[in-house]
Amino acid sequence: MKLFYSKGACSLAVRIIINEIGVPAQYESVDLKSKKINTGENFLEINDKGAVPVLELNDGQILTENAIILQYLADTYQATQLLPSLGNFSRFRVLEWVNYITTELHKTFANLFNPTLPEDIKKSIFIPMIQKKFQYINDHLKHDYLVSNTFTLPDGYLYVILRWAHGMKVDISAYKKLKDYFERVDKRESIIKSLAEENE
């Protein structure tokens, strides 16, 4: 399989899960501004949404949508430590967090990357919204990881968003448990490997 990614983008969450599973994969980087793949090809011919991540499966099919690629990988490689099997209710607790990260956190954060949105709107409306969501996560962190003491699908995704917050100076120092979590996850082998692979 092949992952189309952009350095440091949310596709990093997929790479982390590929490394957690330990399955081989190829990677092609995409310039999201020019919509060109590093081979020179037009990325829009692969994914007309123009967004990463895109997973090209071994049979040539294309799968999009971060949260669904994560679910596909865990189910396909039976990585039940990352996503419990159907029949185990905790599967839905893991997916509930994945969905919170992708809808509430990622999609609110995406506004900060929107060049048409005025800076004062970002500062007065969207940064406080993001911080409220970080507060929510902080208040619900009761274990080493989001769901339990085991790293599961949403942890890699949340890590990527926390890196963005760090890079964009969205202050998380008020969220002590979240800050400790970020430092803990940052030391994880799959994360170190994934960042090295993207030269981050």
Place this chain on the structure above:
Amino acid sequence: MKLFYSKGACSLAVRIIINEIGVPAQYESVDLKSKKINTGENFLEINDKGAVPVLELNDGQILTENAIILQYLADTYQATQLLPSLGNFSRFRVLEWVNYITTELHKTFANLFNPTLPEDIKKSIFIPMIQKKFQYINDHLKHDYLVSNTFTLPDGYLYVILRWAHGMKVDISAYKKLKDYFERVDKRESIIKSLAEENE
């Protein structure tokens, strides 16, 4: 089971799926402004996110996140016409659409409901973003429903967003296939029943 909902809100997508499956459920309406359940109880004690839908399971557990409640219902009641079983790749095509609707469409639309966001920003930035996503869906509608000629999980959810667009006068007349789709889904039995139940 019991669904906490708010009239016409995205929780309607869950009610539609409950009616598609044909499973009995109780319903409690929530005032999202006061965060009160119609029984007078504080909704935040049920769900401290303060959002609907919330599904209370028969064992008393609470499940949140629309896209995950939909998945839980289809998997639990083995409604494979709404979400194919694991092992059938088309499962991920259905989930890919659910995720697109919840992240790209619903979360962009949510900005129109934000009273702190200036009207000119809604008009100049977020409505065009929504219309671009409607255009994308329009261009990919090749069957009666999103994935095939069978109604699946994302169709109820998209219908709810199209109702919002209609109510808020976000013009979809340029998207002929999407407009026809809306009219087609509007006549579906589960939709008619769901709207009647919410007195919509």
